Amino acid sequence: METKVYNLEGKETGKVNLPESVFNLPWNDDLVHQVVVSQQSNLRTPVAHTKDRSEVRGGGRKPWRQKGTGSARHGSRRSPIWRGGGITFGPRNDKDYSKKINKKMKAKALFTVLSRKLKDGEIIFVDSFAFAEPKAKKAKEVVSNLSKIAGFDTLSTKRKNAALFALGIKDKNTEKSFQNFGNISVDEARNLDPLDILTYKYLVVSDPENVIKFLEGKTKGKVDPSAGGKKEVKAPAKKPARSTSSGQAAEKVIKK
8 A cells, every 4th residue: 555745845856655464454343442531531531529528517416315205216417318418329529440452453543533534535644843943833834734734624724633643753742832732732743643643634643654653562572583474382392201109119110
């Protein structure tokens, strides 16, 4: 697979090979949904909080004696059935909403989303971002130039979640140049995840060769090269047979 590479002026400068294991996967909505929901749950911060009977004010003394009043027996005014008492099943801010995501699941979901973005023509590969100093004016010109590419005309006009810029290496000048753009987010390519890619309409990747090499490295497992591509499995060492007392006695009889 090959795709075009552009410069900051929006002109084609070359092509780059894309691995099919990363950019040519079929859409898997169940996997992507599971990973995205898990990421959203991990980002969730519980805010709603109610007090139980041990946290509300009051109580400490029995409202009235146990018998002889004709009223129902009560032990504390902090009981949930009293006005101003604790809440029984209310929301608590100590609840943990996090969900576990397997590394292979997250990686495959990332590749699935990248494949869909490429198929829909929503990924731009740029050779590099060269900002000598933080300059919002130059950043605006870059966005305007990239929006002239066929299929990316709404890059400069979309008000919310227009594009995610994935940098090959950390570049503070580029980050500061785009930090006042409310519809654009800048991050390193190594931090890419399905949730961020799906949040934004377009994905702009700089330094594509290194980024593709990094992504392709996620698909390769650690195997022993001396084992012919398979993991080497060592057989468990056999324990030496123990000599019993009866066996020693039998040897003595034979020797005699």
